[in-house]
Amino acid sequence: MNEDGSLVRLENIHKWFGNNHVLKGVDFSVYEGNVVAIIGPSGSGKSTLLRTINLLEEPTEGRVLFGGDEITDIRTNVNKVRTHIGIVFQSYNLFPHKNVADNITLALRKVLNMDQKGAEERARDELAHVGLAEKADAYPAQLSGGQQQRVAIARALAMRPKLMLFDEVTSALDPELVKEVLDAMRRLVDEGMTMVVVTHEMGFAREVGTRLLFMDQGKIVEDGDPRAIFADPQDERTKAFLAHVL
């Protein structure tokens, strides 16, 4: 737990890609049980912000605190921190040379040092959880996009993380496959998982989010209750964006 009672705390985060200033001083905290939806126009820095939380992007400036530790400190064992933070990507990123079960058990065995049997059991459990128990022996290329994304969710959950990050996980999916992935995420919300979700699914953000962040040009413009923001956005840019996408 961080000093302010949050699970994750970002302090004055700046990120430069070359001469491109992508994040311009972001401060925010995620508390246990929060379901934070981040929306905003493309290029606003949503994904970069999300990826900063597990240090896939190292902030150029600023601090990231997780469970009381400053993980931006170069002496922190990032590998250890990452076992507590699950992430699901837009492009699934399953390991194509491993079958579904091995995709899940790899980190369980090599990182958590579970034995083969225990790892396989947990993989089966997690697969059953996302409704893919029968696909354990399939290779990713044999699955639909929706199924692959659910495997990716199961793979992340098998590590029993304290926090789950979702990076536009339905953006690459055909429309008819979006629902099965959103359903899997809804179940997670019901179970009380702490989540940060970058999304274009406004309905999902409004329905299940306990907090909504609107980002534009590398800054958080609005932060509050999703229903309140959707009903009555305060900032001009939020108004314009919502008018455009809704």
Added chain:
Amino acid sequence: MSQTIDKPPVTSGPTAPLPLGIFSAGIVALALVLGGVFFTQFLWASQDRELSAACSERMTASLPGEEPQLLKGGRAVCHIVDALKSDTQAGLLIAGMVVGAVAIVAGFGLYKRMPNKRQRNQSIAGAVLGIQSIVAGSLILLFRSGDVLVFIRNFLNLTFLEGSLDGFIRGAKNTVILAFSGELLGIAIGLSLAMLMISKHRTVRAPAIAYINFFRGTPLIWQLSFFGFLFLLGFQWRDAVFQQAILIFGMNMGAYSAEVFRAGIQSVEKGQTEAARSLGLTYLQSMGYVIVPQAVRRVIPPLMNEFVILIKDTSLIFVLGLLATEYDIFTFSRTFFSESRNSTVFIGTAAAYLAITLPLIWLVNRVERRLRSGLIGVAG
């Protein structure tokens, strides 16, 4: 439960006498030109025809005080020469080229008027075969117009191949051992160098880059000579030329394989590393369990191509001086040549290399196709 598989309809349409005739003319033209050569050769050899005076005279040696004698392989050589120079041969060539010309004119003149794809393709194929028969026919005509005897006596005097088979087989075995061992060592060195090459630390990359540039920038024959002498004189490592050669081939291949592996590793999507590292795997774990296994599949075809190149490059080992039992194909051929004083052995050399490389080339193409077709290569 039986399942019927729907097949797409055939839309190329039926053929017709005219395009079929053009296509046949092309086939006949090429058969007359190429088949004609084999036919006349077979005729002269099988009937053991009387040797022409012009040829037998030049293939006969008369030492002072002895009966004039036909040189070794003289009969066979003269049969080849006589058949090639015969009117029969000339007639077949010209007939073939005339038919070929007809196929070209008809095929190219009429293909646009053909009513369907199959007939159009047959017309074009006939014309193309006609072109091939004219090109081949002209080259053979040109060749037979010269003094073919000298060439055939030196390069197609198959009598001089007698007794070379065992040597070729042993040479082929040694060539394969040299190339295969060198390639294995090269893969080990190459993969290690590639791991250094992709480091973000310049101090780690620098020695790998220096090694690779050196071995890619100097000729293999120089490396064999220099390191051969270094091992022998510098390290006093004697009686192990074969092993030293494998080491040098491996060092050389390592430089090329490193580039192949580096490209392979970098071709694996960035998302794979991100997914692996996000699960808490260390850099080395994500390389070992996720990235390299995928990269290795992708680099199999280029590595096999390198293997084919190395098979041919092992011929440079002759600069080191091998024991007779260690001879590779090329060293054996050189030795055999210096004893027989006839170049026909080098035809055998090419055949021996092709016997090894052609199946490999076929295999590379197959593997490449399989990998490209996706699922099997990725999942397998």
